[in-house]
Amino acid sequence: xxxxATYHIHxxxxxxxxxxxxxxxFLSSQAPNPxxxxxxxxxxEEKNPNISHPTNNFSVSAASSxxxxxxxxxxxxxxxxxxxxxxxxxxxxxxxxxxxxxxxMDRIDALGRMLxxxxxxxxxxxxxxxxxxxxxxxxxxxxxxxxxxANVPLKSHSIDDIKEAVRRDNKQRFSLLEENGxxxxxxxxxxxxxxxxxxxxxKPILSxxxxxxxxxxxxxxxLESILxxxxxxxxxxxxHFSSGLPTDGEVISGMxxxxxxxxxxxxxxxxxxxxxxxxSDNKVILTEGFDGTVPVKYFEKxxxxxxxxxxxx
Numbered sequence: 001x002x003x004x005a006t007y008h009i010h011x012x013x014x015x016x017x018x019x020x021x022x023x024x025x026f027l028s029s030q031a032p033n034p035x036x037x038x039x040x041x042x043x044x045e046e047k048n049p050n051i052s053h054p055t056n057n058f059s060v061s062a063a064s065s066x067x068x069x070x071x072x073x074x075x076x077x078x079x080x081x082x083x084x085x086x087x088x089x090x091x092x093x094x095x096x097x098x099x100x101x102x103x104x105m106d107r108i109d110a111l112g113r114m115l116x117x118x119x120x121x122x123x124x125x126x127x128x129x130x131x132x133x134x135x136x137x138x139x140x141x142x143x144x145x146x147x148x149x150a151n152v153p154l155k156s157h158s159i160d161d162i163k164e165a166v167r168r169d170n171k172q173r174f175s176l177l178e179e180n181g182x183x184x185x186x187x188x189x190x191x192x193x194x195x196x197x198x199x200x201x202x203k204p205i206l207s208x209x210x211x212x213x214x215x216x217x218x219x220x221x222x223l224e225s226i227l228x229x230x231x232x233x234x235x236x237x238x239x240h241f242s243s244g245l246p247t248d249g250e251v252i253s254g255m256x257x258x259x260x261x262x263x264x265x266x267x268x269x270x271x272x273x274x275x276x277x278x279x280s281d282n283k284v285i286l287t288e289g290f291d292g293t294v295p296v297k298y299f300e301k302x303x304x305x306x307x308x309x310x311x312x313x
Contacts, residue, residue, distance in 0.1 A: 110150035111157055112165035115141070116173055119187035124195060133200035134186035135177055138162050141185065159183060171253040172282035189253070189280040192235050202278035202286060208267040211277070214241045214285050217259030217305070227313055231263070231294040238286035239294050241265060243279070246305065254284035259305055266300035273298075 118141065123130040126144060130136050138159055146154045162185065166174045177184045189202070205211055216231060216239070233239045242254035245262070270277060270287070275298065278286045287294060302311040 106150045107148070107152050107157075108161060108165050108168060110148035110152065111154075111161055112169055112173075114146065114148045114154070115162070115165060115185070116187060116190075118144075118146075119174070119185065120190045121192045124193055130193065130195055131200075132195060132197040134188075134191065134196055135184040136186070138183040138185050173253070175281050188282045189238070189240070189284045189286055191237050194237070196237060198237070198276070198278055198286070198288065202280055205267070205271070205277040205279055205285070208271065211243060211267055211279065211285055213244050214265040214267050214277075215245065215255070216241045216263040216265065217246065217255035218261045218263060219259060220261055223261055223302075223311070226263070227296055229293070230296050231289070233289065233292045237288065238278070239289055241285040241287070243283045243285055253280075253282045261311070262303045262305045264300040264302070265294070266298050269300075270294075270298045 118126065118128070119134070119136065123136055128136045128140055128144075141162070142154055142157060142159070144154050148154065162183075163176065166176055166185070173187055173190070175186050175188055177186075186201075191201070218226065231239045240254050246255060246257055246259065265285075267277065275287055275289065275294075280286060289295075296313065299313065302313050303309060304311060
């Protein structure tokens with residue numbers, strides 16, 4: 001049984017997880033990288049979490065290394081989390097209730113975050129049978145030997161929990177499908193897994209009329225690089241665009257809320273010159289560009305946000 005408390009040591013906020021044994025684990029949520037300290041018999045020793053230590057008879061399920069200064073890259077979402085001990089390092093949202101509380105909301109929230117990472121980035125590494133349209137069997141997911149950030153094993157969750165995580169997701173990141181008596185789930189966009197086929201995952205856009213607004217949100221610090229080499233998909237399969245502005249009520253995904261630069265795509269020109277564009281079930285516009293890049297010549301205009309002042313390019 002684990003108990004959780006929070007301490008501040010040398011400017012770092014540390015969570016203390018204590019088991020029934022004499023060992024303690026401190027997880028830092030403010031350090032640039034996860035720091036793990038093992039305390040045995042009143043002696044604290046800093047360990048490298050990437051090195052196996054067989055003398056420690058317990059494991060930490062998941063930790064967060066993200067802070068407000070997390071890296072942002074043009075043309076893709078947040079950086080890909082690493083894996084530690086077969087468990088993905090889960091990103092901690094500062095607005096979330098303390099992970100030590102095992103409320104229903106915490107459990108479902110943590111489950112949704114793990115589903116996002118598994119279905120977008122980890123399915124093939126975990127030997128899940130993922131179809132080219134992104135679907136995997138929910139039963140197979142619940143058999144994985146993994147633990148969420150809320151310290152709940154996936155095997156302890158039910159199909160109803162999966163359905164609730166999908167229902168609660170405010171960006172509608174998931175789709176469910178019942179087929180031949182089995183329930184399947186997929187992420188609607190954001191994949192890095194190469195087994196995915198765009199035509200099977202997404203709906204092709206054939207006319208500019210289907211997407212009156214196609215805008216990529218980014219940051220002033222990235223603009224010089226973007227203007228030199230275009231928008232790049234990075235490790236993801238697609239460059240992401242939103243189908244509306246951050247203040248539009250219908251916009252649910254495709255852009256971070258704190259962007260300060262908007263890049264509008266000239267969809268007519270892009271389609272005329274052979275660029276393939278798609279739209280996901282949650283209204284994100286996606287493209288592979290040409291060789292993974294959307295060249296600057298397809299930019300219709302660039303504006304500041306929220307001021308909407310034009311930026312020459």
